[in-house]
Amino acid sequence: MDTLCRICCIPAELLAKIPGLGPIVRMCCTSVGQKVLMALTGLALCGFLVAHLSGNLLLFAGEEQFNAYAERLHSMGLLLKMAEVGLLVTFLAHLGLAVSTTAMSRRARSKQYAEKESKQGAFAIPNGGASNWMLLTGLGIGAFLVLHLVDLKFKERTDLDYGTQDGAYATVHMVLSSPISFVAYGVALILLGIHLSHGIRSALQSLGVSHPKWNKLIEFGSMFIAWAIALGFICVLGWVILNS
Helix, strand or coil: CHHHHHHHHHHHHHCCCCCHHHHHHHHHHCCCHHHHHHHHHHHHHHHHHHHHHHHHHHHHHCHHHHHHHHHHHHCHHHHHHHHHHHHHHHHHHHHHHHHHHHHHHHCCCCCCCCCCCCCCCCCCCCCCHHHHHHHHHHHHHHHHHHHHHHHHHHHCCCCCHHHCCCCHHHHHHHHCCCCHHHHHHHHHHHHHHHHHHHHHHHHHCCCCCCCCCHHHHHHHHHHHHHHHHHHHHHHHHHHHHHHH
């Protein structure tokens, strides 16, 4: 973990050498600064998920509508490439900050606890259980992202015949009909729901969105948004079953 933390700090060390940026970078390297940055990058990724889900749900509108959406998306050209690079940088920054804050938290402890106590169950969806699985669920989502890119971005799955598919609609159906992809997507979406169920609430807390009078409502709203996103993507797997 310490090695990963040092690797994640390399970009910050380089930026700190730029005149005028040193104080800002040092502030961002504190535990509070990193939590704020992780919150901002996490909420930005949530925004992307909502936009991506809205596009995916067009599968239910039919082949013509979804293919038209995919064509409009790819017609953006350079803007799409820039958005993809920005998304990748945001994801890597979020992952790096997660590793760094975890390492900093472990180093801050004077000793490891013999037993980690929690007021909630070990696999509770609200704060307790989900918070204990944030790094692992995040890494699982990252592994799924690699498969997703291989499946639909680069189209490099050797067991799938992309050449026989006419349009994005048919390609998505073929990919998700593969048992490997179907199971991997299902597992990843459950991990996503668990991750977001704590991540959204934690991000809001890091940004100061907290008040004793409204915390329960904020927690419920965070849970609702998290599982609405996850279940929305799971509906796409239902679409595959209905159209098999």
